[in-house]
Amino acid sequence: MFYRESGDFKSTYSADQQTFPIKFDRIAVGVILAFAFVVVPFLINDYWEKSILLPFLVWGMAALGLNILTGYCGQVSLGTGGFMAVGAYASYKITTSFPELNMFLVILLSGGVTAFVGILFGLPSLRIKGFYLAVATLAAQFFLVWLFNKVPWFYNYSASGMITVPERTVFGIAITGSNSPPWATYLFCLTFLVVFAFIARNLTRGRIGRSWMAIRDMDIAAEIIGVPPLQAKLSAFAVSSFYIGISGALFFSVYLGAAEPTEAFGIDKSFLVLFMIIIGGLGSIFGSFVGAAFMVLLPVLFKNIMVGGFGWPTDMVQHFIFMLVGGLIMFFLIVEPHGLAQLWRVTKEKLRLWPFPH
């Protein structure tokens, strides 16, 4: 009735090729963005910022990055935590070495550093596939975390071995450190997420994205029809690590403020992001966000119900959440292996025909 292409005639190429071809999508995205940018900053408070919105934005970014690598290019990676650590430490080193540098630039540069590291650890992917590659990325995870623990240069020889972010401002408003207002940090992260989600969406629609998907579907066949595996795989590693690096930099400098590698960027973080994209949907930008929202909200929800409502001890609730997350993952894989994004796709198909399905 309202969600369909018919009647929406395109008369130029640019209109035909635009990011959201269906009018309803354009309006919906516009409304959501307007709400996120204009309304939410007035409503936000410390609790919402720290326990829901910032984690969602940061993990959404990481999930987006991993989804590019795993969902679009088919290279399973368990090194997400390690790459996030690279982003975090890069942002720390850059911002302490060049204090005047704009924070936007610092975050982007840390993404660039991570992309470089990502290419290095992506090199084995040219020879190794599947599970073997997953184990190879574990090497990245453990080696990087060890490196940041053991080489004092990375944490500026601080006595505790931790990195603490200095206060930095954007347009005169603090966005890192303890004096930053919730709306400023929220808007800062949101800007990154929206811009890079847009870029990711268009990357995956274009030539590069198609070469990734060709490699994912069958690498030998892709090679035969002329997709260069070297370029495709390494560019996927680079772009994915860039995103994950940005997410790590935001995680450390805006959200945590202080970090210690084993605790903040351990292997459990790699799995967390992997779960997000499985539950959300492999090979879907929208799925990355749904997955991230799901994994961020679920523990908060259960903690509120069980600790707040039933008065159970916190550690027991923690175990319960573990069970639930595990159970849900199995449930989703059995019922819908393509994740929540697939459910949304099915709904859209239904909407197109509503109210007169054949």
Place this chain on the structure above:
Amino acid sequence: MSPDILNTLEVILNGLMAGVMYSLVALGFVLIFKASGIFNYAQGVMALFAALTLVGIQTGQVPFSHLINVMFGTNYHNWSNGINTVAAIILTMCVMVLLAWLVEKIVLRHLVNQEPIILFMATIGLAFFLEGLGDLMWGANIKVLDVGLPSGGSFWLEDVTKEWASEGSEYFGMYIDVLDVWAAGIAIILVVALTIFSQYTKTGRALRAVADDHQAALTVGISLRTIWVVVWSIAGFVALVAGIMWGSKSGIQFSLSLIALKALPVLILGGFTSIPGAIIGGLIIGVGEKLFEFSLGPLIGGATENWFAYVLALMFLMFRPQGLFGDKIIERV
């Protein structure tokens, strides 16, 4: 002999012992992978779960006691003062078989014909589930497992090696944990038993048939479902043995499940489909990381054991992508 040589020898021996421990976990992986093509990430957590259950039964804890106490305001903790170790092991084995049956019934049956990566992720979900379940059932505190295996250094070896050292040198003998020697012995028995089982019994033959070709096995009348339950039960048994060994060595705690990750490079070295490969891969990793830590560790900050195994596996893969003993990977379009 000079103390340096003896020290190196000691490091190598300890590495071999540690390698046996890794092999024990890797063995469970290989069994399941061969029979069902599933890469079972939950193997490490199964070891943790088995060890937790064993201690719980052995000391006579009431399962879910914390949960029951919180929900109904009661105060149950133990139903007895503990039972015989052998009986506890048998009961735990029953629990593992039940678990295998449930996993097949609830999860795997619905995932037949899915891509391997989906199955792999399902086992990650299973790992999380078991981890939460184990903690909820028996409590999350660190437990001491004592099944009566001897532990501590061997004085005999210490005395013998002390005599080997040259006169006047400061050498006080080797330290080898007796428990490790036991673990090595048990691992050897386990491998021999598994080999005999798979070569000379009817079920074993069926297992090998399924490993070779699922469909062909189905056509000659082998029930895949039964085989999967059997395989997961055997993997549960191996997990129990690994859990007992690791648990007696370092206590039962969450970090036990992380040895599953250590088993991955072992598998890569040995190849996913080879039982001898799992053993030899474990030994190579064990000796390699101990030697590396001993020789180069102090120069670059120590604690290299965290990553050395993975990097070694990575290097190795560059030259032999299918591992030492794995089947050759043939790709067709």
